[in-house]
Amino acid sequence: MDRRQQKTRxxxxxxxxxxxxxxxxxRISVQEIIDAANIGRSTFYAHFETKDDLLxxxxxxxxxxxxxxxxxxxxxxxxxxxxxxxxxxxxHILYHLNDSRRYIRGILAGDSGEMFMQFLKEYLARVFDAxxxxxxxxxxxxxxxxxxxxxxxxxxxxWMRHEGYSPEEISGFFxxxxxxxxxxxxx
Amino acid sequence: MDRRQQKTRxxxxxxxxxxxxxxxxxRISVQEIIDAANIGRSTFYAHFETKDDLLxxxxxxxxxxxxxxxxxxxxxxxxxxxxxxxxxxxxHILYHLNDSRRYIRGILAGDSGEMFMQFLKEYLARVFDAxxxxxxxxxxxxxxxxxxxxxxxxxxxxWMRHEGYSPEEISGFFxxxxxxxxxxxxx
DNA sequence: ATCTCAATCGTACAATATGTTCATTACAGG
DNA sequence: CCTGTAATGAACATATTGTACGATTGAGAT
Numbered sequence: 202m203d204r205r206q207q208k209t210r211x212x213x214x215x216x217x218x219x220x221x222x223x224x225x226x227x228r229i230s231v232q233e234i235i236d237a238a239n240i241g242r243s244t245f246y247a248h249f250e251t252k253d254d255l256l257x258x259x260x261x262x263x264x265x266x267x268x269x270x271x272x273x274x275x276x277x278x279x280x281x282x283x284x285x286x287x288x289x290x291x292x293h294i295l296y297h298l299n300d301s302r303r304y305i306r307g308i309l310a311g312d313s314g315e316m317f318m319q320f321l322k323e324y325l326a327r328v329f330d331a332x333x334x335x336x337x338x339x340x341x342x343x344x345x346x347x348x349x350x351x352x353x354x355x356x357x358x359x360w361m362r363h364e365g366y367s368p369e370e371i372s373g374f375f376x377x378x379x380x381x382x383x384x385x386x387x388x
Numbered sequence: 389m390d391r392r393q394q395k396t397r398x399x400x401x402x403x404x405x406x407x408x409x410x411x412x413x414x415r416i417s418v419q420e421i422i423d424a425a426n427i428g429r430s431t432f433y434a435h436f437e438t439k440d441d442l443l444x445x446x447x448x449x450x451x452x453x454x455x456x457x458x459x460x461x462x463x464x465x466x467x468x469x470x471x472x473x474x475x476x477x478x479x480h481i482l483y484h485l486n487d488s489r490r491y492i493r494g495i496l497a498g499d500s501g502e503m504f505m506q507f508l509k510e511y512l513a514r515v516f517d518a519x520x521x522x523x524x525x526x527x528x529x530x531x532x533x534x535x536x537x538x539x540x541x542x543x544x545x546x547w548m549r550h551e552g553y554s555p556e557e558i559s560g561f562f563x564x565x566x567x568x569x570x571x572x573x574x575x
Numbered sequence: 576a577t578c579t580c581a582a583t584c585g586t587a588c589a590a591t592a593t594g595t596t597c598a599t600t601a602c603a604g605g
Numbered sequence: 606c607c608t609g610t611a612a613t614g615a616a617c618a619t620a621t622t623g624t625a626c627g628a629t630t631g632a633g634a635t
Contacts, residue, residue, distance in 0.1 A: 203604085204602090205603070205611055205612070209612075241612055241614055242594095243615095246593095246595075247612080251594085312503075314502065315499055316499075340561050347542065347546050348539070348543070351539070351542035352539060355539075355542070356531075356535070359531060359534050363530070374531050378532075378567075390582065390631095390632065391631090392630090392631070393582070396582085428585060429584085429586090429623095430584070430585075430623095430624080431583050433622095434583080438622090
């Protein structure tokens with residue numbers, strides 16, 4: 202890709218996230234982003250259809266990193282097949298999220314958080330879906346999946362607001378409130 | 389209060405919720421609400437400062453009903469002190485939420501959901517805070533409270549999307565994923 | 576019935592934001 | 606060095622927001 206495009210795209214992302222740290226999404230105008238990024242008005246619209254589009258693009262960029270291919274391809278340090286090392290998988294995701302913490306904090310702070318959370322939940326649904334094989338049938342599987350996904354997503358959100366916990370600790374918090382944490386407890 | 393004011397206020401609320409069923413919050417303009425409510429432009433601004441203000445007012449109205457005074461004053465059908473009948477309390481809240489289902493669905497559908505959820509969580513925090521007396525200290529109380537609150541709020545959101553479950557059923561779902569469901573399980 | 580005041584109306588207005596167009600300039604990659 | 610693509614910035618039409626104000630209506634009190 203043309204160097205110029207990369208440069209512009211990056212400048213917009215940085216201006217945007219920088220603004221998100223100061224004010225909430227809905228109060229940021231496209232013009233402000235353009236000024237902060239120091240680009241021409243038409244240049245912005247050549248890259249992004251709208252402000253929402255930009256937010257979406259940013260989220261995509263972040264999640265492509267967090268849920269990068271190596272995650273699905275990386276049961277390398279755990280040969281016990283699947284199912285077993287949920288803890289490892291979760292911790293791994295948390296490590297990646299921690300890398301992008303600076304960006305995520307801003308997005309989550311304002312009203313752009315909703316879109317981020319939705320993105321996150323979509324990815325998480327894929328991760329957790331496989332783990333819900335044998336379940337007590339008293340509760341709809343659909344409810345259970347939503348529960349797990351939201352639970353984890355909200356844990357992430359909480360973590361982003363509370364500095365100073367390691368991925369392992371957070372992983373522990375999460376698992377201790379979920380059936381996975383104490384295998385055998387079928388409830 | 390002047391009958392005219394009530395009428396206007398009600399007309400705005402109904403126009404607003406009706407619009408929310410069709411399109412998301414951010415895409416609804418004040419003018420659309422005014423037209424749908426069939427009132428004069430200046431009348432709207434005499435009642436509400438801004439669109440956000442309207443949403444806030446609507447949420448307040450709903451929650452004043454859901455968490456009405458009788459809830460805190462109504463351990464009447466449960467004399468076992470407190471702590472015991474969490475199930476009853478929760479079910480009660482769910483009944484009230486069910487009454488406003490028509491409104492809530494629209495609000496939750498679009499990007500106004502975030503504000504509604506925040507409101508809900510604030511109220512829930514008060515309810516659950518009292519229930520977290522004796523806790524395993526391995527997990528921060530703050531995390532635990534957030535977990536409970538989000539868990540319940542997301543359960544509500546799920547319920548609003550999935551017609552056909554009774555408050556008692558939902559109450560059961562929720563409690564079966566939480567330590568409260570199986571008292572004695574300290575984890 | 577009538578009086579009074581507050582609420583509504585609707586038009587007008589200024590300010591701001593949005594998204595598009597286009598001719599011009601600058602630069603990346605071959 | 607050449608070509609095509611990206612960036613520029615100004616200009617434009619449109620839409621939205623919030624405010625102002627005089628005129629009208631109707632609610633509630635006497």
